[in-house]
Amino acid sequence: MKFVDSASIFVQAGEGGRGCVSFRREKFVPKGGPDGGDGGDGGNVWLRTNSHLTTLLDFKYRKKYLAPRGSHGQGSRKSGRKGADIYIDVPCGTLVRNAATQEVLADLTGEGEEVMIARGGHGGRGNQHFATSTNQAPRRSEPGWKGEELLLDMELKLMADVGLVGFPNAGKSTLISVLSAARPKIADYPFTTLVPNLGIVRYEEYKSFVMADIPGIIEGAAEGRGLGLQFLRHIERTKILAVLVSADSEDPEAEYNMLLGELEKFGRGLNEKPRILVVTKMDIAPEDFTLPSPGDGVHVLAISSVAGKGLKELKDELWREVSMRDRPEESPLPECDGDAVTP
Template structure:
């Protein structure tokens, strides 16, 4: 089965906790704090593997979590960082965040990779908090939770030439004659229900990749038939080969078929209508094809090159292949996805925190304040006092008063709830 869409959950590794420890050695009085830092959590990385062709692996595994960092230890020993989790994806994979639809990466090149969930940083040990006023701190930070998100993966096949046309136009037979691909071929509509890739080799050592896109029908742009599932694969191709049943088998009209498919391409994506296109009038070995050929040529009106062929007998295929190779040589190569396109970073300045009220609870959201709460050991009085100072200096306490909070009200930050006590 061909899988070209998947939804997965990814989570970076949590950072290790910092350690609270003191030097306890003979002849070293008041040795001072010696708690080490926790290790950083590992990242979840997507990397292109050209050996993969579908997203079928994500059908059986949908959750990916990187290794967490090791906790800090005494004697100022820092914890080991967690291992990165490298997930292999096929070339042509587009990664989006399901929460907002933002494009994270468009992975096309062999070895190209992107971090999709970053690990949390390790918590600092008590040795980091020693000051001239507090030489023996008894607090340390907890590790920062790793980034987590839901992702949508979409595969768009990478090919130089894409075959489009109605079902039973002969696309599968054509690609089987021109390449080593062996798609299913039968005399009924929608024989091909999965895209097929084939490498077409020329005598001069040249080659190009051809994709057999499953048959389209009228209304494909709106999802009719297999439209929405496979129209996306035409977006990567540099040249379209429009295969038309010139014999008009099954009572079809080749001219009408040609116009319907082009209209569907245009309605799905106007850019596809402007894509260079070559027309192959197939099934010239059948009765009626020679009579329909002049009508089809007049309908094209010189806008597209027309090649009468027979995928079954091989008639006209050599001329078609060499013409496709010449056209590809004239077309610009596909733009490589540069590093700047691998991860889109928003430059919009976000507020440090937001306050909303839900069922009488004041809910505070904000990456910075949530991180501070998550990394605070709430069972340690010294750590809680530090968190209170951070909240006061950040302006959150003033903002809560402005929002109408009163003594005894509940404040929720992440999964933690506090009873508000006015410091004034």
């Protein structure tokens, strides 16, 4: 499933520096000619892709990007310095539109692509350019030109890196709500989640990954029971699945195996996808609770979203898995696709 992440920012290129009005003044040269230098051009604003970025999240915090102006011209024909260009890093796959016209200005897909999105204003000419045969002492110069400014709408199609799979009530939505800014509905009845939710999980300063919370899976899902099946497709291209089982489940291991069975019946590689087992609600685990051991080298993590336990370890583990894997290829849809569901 593709999710769309979007952000709007304001960019303004630098204004050009003012041209200078000045006359040569030297000893023994009573009436020197005009020597006012030109203003420097304003800085340009560029967008460039950075493959370390995966979301537009940073633009939720900073929305204004201004390039510096050019400096003013000076006497002795000294031109002003050009304002420095600024570069705004965006993730690969960012589509950029002019917010006012919705015209597509850039479609930045590849690594290291850059595009100038707002041009700095020209510097104004100094009075040295305005001397004529009849006016040898022009007092005229130009102001700097304004830099371009515009509002940009940016859009990024996101793919989930991590898919959460579990029975209804396993705590999937609660987990995504504590790890990301997503605020899905949470309730103590099954099938609270009816459509997938997406959350961007921040990891350390510049890293993040995308998590998808889908409706709960129940036994027989692969035959169309419940809601989960139609959404399993949305986690097909995730890099890893986190299978969630609640610590207050009657038999966590059996629950895990049943979920796996449903993934296997659904097919399309879901059961072969890397996965971890996450035991949730450890704060209400029975006293004699022992962690299930799924075998197959599958890691088991114990967490409590409510008590905030084990979340750091979970993020570490997920990041490790997500960052070392490529996204699986899209597999062709089966001839008769099983979207018809009877809840």
